[in-house]
Amino acid sequence: MGYASYEVYRNGERIEAGYTVRAVCEMDGCTKEIDRGLAYLCGQTPGGDEFGCGGYFCADHLTYAQQCTPCGKKADEANSWTDPATGITYDLRDEYLPPGEAYKADGWVWKHLGTFEGEVPKLVPVKLPERRPGGHLGVAITTYEFETAGTVAWRQERAVQAGESRG
Numbered sequence: 001m002g003y004a005s006y007e008v009y010r011n012g013e014r015i016e017a018g019y020t021v022r023a024v025c026e027m028d029g030c031t032k033e034i035d036r037g038l039a040y041l042c043g044q045t046p047g048g049d050e051f052g053c054g055g056y057f058c059a060d061h062l063t064y065a066q067q068c069t070p071c072g073k074k075a076d077e078a079n080s081w082t083d084p085a086t087g088i089t090y091d092l093r094d095e096y097l098p099p100g101e102a103y104k105a106d107g108w109v110w111k112h113l114g115t116f117e118g119e120v121p122k123l124v125p126v127k128l129p130e131r132r133p134g135g136h137l138g139v140a141i142t143t144y145e146f147e148t149a150g151t152v153a154w155r156q157e158r159a160v161q162a163g164e165s166r167g
């Protein structure tokens, strides 16, 4: 399949897509000119998939996750869990580390793989960079004060920089 222009089915309707096909952002009221290339697509597959509706949107109306606002909101709700005891909301697409564990590019991070302990999502250690699970079946996300791996990595980087500047 060439990417310049091709036809796809979207909601049972045949449409022209591809980066040579000129279009206007499909957000109501937005008139930004775009094309129907993958860069403007909501979701990952032209025509729509489980990630998005297959609409085409300008950069202002696509999230960093390549979704339009309604699809992004739906995905956020489907992928988040709020601890009724603490009110903390976890994004289940994030990678986490228990307190005191360092982030290493080839180390372990804890990830939600779809398993639960009762109502509570579980996190399972997976090995970077392939994110392959080991033998550990994981623990409920409320077991430790999990932090996102991104937060831990950022703090580590700051600590290294501070150490260097002190000489």
Ligand SMILES: [Zn+2]
Pocket (backbone or CB within 6 Å): 042, 043, 052, 053, 054, 055, 067, 068, 069, 070, 071, 072
């Ligand atoms: Zn969408």
Ligand SMILES: [Zn+2]
Pocket (backbone or CB within 6 Å): 025, 026, 027, 030, 031, 032, 057, 058, 059, 060, 061
């Ligand atoms: Zn727009």
